[in-house]
Every structure is written in structure tokens, then in C-alpha cells.
Amino acid sequence: MWESLHNENFNHLEFEVFRKEAGLNAFLMNPKKWVETVNALGIISKSGRYGGTFAHSDIALEFANRISVEFKLYFIKEFQIIKRQQLASLDRNVKRFLTKVNYKIHTDAIKDNLIPPTLSKLETNLIYADEADVLNKALFGKTAKQRRDENPNIK
Numbered sequence: 001m002w003e004s005l006h007n008e009n010f011n012h013l014e015f016e017v018f019r020k021e022a023g024l025n026a027f028l029m030n031p032k033k034w035v036e037t038v039n040a041l042g043i044i045s046k047s048g049r050y051g052g053t054f055a056h057s058d059i060a061l062e063f064a065n066r067i068s069v070e071f072k073l074y075f076i077k078e079f080q081i082i083k084r085q086q087l088a089s090l091d092r093n094v095k096r097f098l099t100k101v102n103y104k105i106h107t108d109a110i111k112d113n114l115i116p117p118t119l120s121k122l123e124t125n126l127i128y129a130d131e132a133d134v135l136n137k138a139l140f141g142k143t144a145k146q147r148r149d150e151n152p153n154i155k
Contacts (some may be wrong), residue, residue: 002059011038093140102125106135 003010014037021027031053031056042056051147055063065072110131115124133143148154 003038006056007039007041007042010037027134044075086133098127098131099139102135106131 003015004012008037016031018034018037022029031043032047034040035043035045042059044054046052046054061075065075107128110128114131115127119127136142136144136147142150
């Protein structure tokens with residue numbers, strides 16, 4: 001399947017011959033025969049002193065998963081941890097993006113609807129700060145100051 005997805009020169013006809021013969025007592029397969037017959041790219045087989053069989057990481061992981069149930073379980077657990085971390089990071093980034101996108105709309109609405117033109121610059125800034133805190137509380141569960149105090153290294 002890997003070759004079908006990643007190798008446009010994969011010889012599907014020869015693969016079908018192998019697939020039909022697989023499981024028969026007379027069927028013999030080795031990496032070199034596989035590579036030469038089906039024009040495989042995902043596996044490299046070299047003879048000699050520094051030779052060996054090497055596989056693309058996708059293929060190597062599949063072999064490892066089939067050889068060791070323990071490896072497969074650890075692999076699945078690590079994959080799930082990485083996905084949770086990515087999702088958490090994405091969640092934070094989405095919230096930040098939404099905050100940035102909505103900032104202009106929010107500040108324009110404050111200026112047009114909440115701030116009387118008779119207020120001083122200081123009073124106007126206090127209203128903006130209060131409204132920004134409302135937005136941060138809604139999205140992050142805390143004000144910008146609280147987030148800065150908890151995470152001094154993040155700007």
C-alpha cells in the first residue's frame with residue numbers, strides 16, 4: 001500500500017502476481033527480489049560489507065508493530081500523547097487568533113456604543129481595559145494581567 005501511495009512507478013501487475021502466490025509453500029520472497037520486481041522505493045536492499053535492508057520509516061514502523069505487540073502499544077501511547085499536545089497547542093493558537101481577529105470589531109463597538117465623547121483619555125482607556133478583560137475572561141478564563149503574571153516568559 002505504501003508503494004501504491006508514494007511511488008508512481010510501482011509495478012502493480014507484478015505485485016498482483018506476488019499477492020496471488022503469497023501463502024503457497026513454494027513462494028519465496030526477499031527484499032532484493034521485491035525491490036527489483038515491483039520497482040519499490042520504500043525498501044532498499046544492499047549486499048556487501050555495509051549492506052543491509054533499509055526501509056522508509058512508515059514501512060519500518062509497520063514491521064516493528066507486527067513483530068512486537070509491546071512496541072505497538074508503546075507506539076500508540078506516544079502517538080496519542082503527541083496528538084493531545086498538538087490539540088492543546090492548536091486550541092491555544094485558535095483562541096489567540098480569534099482574539100486578534102475580534103479585537104478590531106470589539107474596540108470599534110466599544111468606541112461607537114460604550115464611550116461617551118465627553119470622557120477623558122484616561123477614562124476611555126479604563127473602559128477599553130475593562131472590556132479587554134471581559135474578552136480575555138470569556139476566551140481564556142482569566143484576565144491578560146493574570147495570564148502575564150502566571151507566564152512571565154510569554155509575551
